[in-house]
Amino acid sequence: MRKTLLLLVPVLLLGACTWGITLNDAGKQVRTAWNGDVSQCRDLGKVTVSVMERVGPVDRNDIKVRDELEVMARNEAAKMGADTVKPLAEPVDGEQAWGAYQCGSARPASTSRPTTQPAPAASGGVQTYPISGG
Template identity: 70%
Template structure:
């Protein structure tokens, strides 16, 4: 019985660490911005992107922040395939899935800094769970 427990711990650790393997930002997606302030009113709608990742490994929930980061990366990758240059979350993640709007805004500035940086704290919206997502660095 003790041997089984000692074997399960390394296997569980390996399984949890393997969750982010393969989720990388594509080269074309590096130019896709995230509209953290939701301002896409003057952009052209390119459609909706639905993405999902594993949010739970066995009985263990993965980090909410890690799941949100991976969902954003996947949304930016999919938006780039549609020819969009901006994504906006259409709702909160649910069980590792999230819908995003894909938009073409051209050279229009979508955030306060004109890049993927989140808005200043006065404009930041904190999700119900008390977490805040921030874009990945290039």
């Protein structure tokens, strides 16, 4: 029983790192300009946010850290009256600077994270058919 408890404590502590970092209602109205084009927007300033990148000797998941930084930046930018944020640099040691902008109707066209598109299938390629269970 004691060994089980000793093994569970670090797991619970690592999981506790993300509790409380949630996108609030105002932050939900703030877009992220991943394409970087905010030329039609009014610059409201800079937001610097930070989260724990390490818990003791354990590095946290980089994607989780980046997601939390974005959430915090959107929440903070909303307090400034911004409707768009743009990362100004890559995260370093769990800290990242973001630009806060008011774009209004001139919001950047691409506000979703960049993704890689799958290559289109070559013409005359393979077709797939659904398998019906019986």
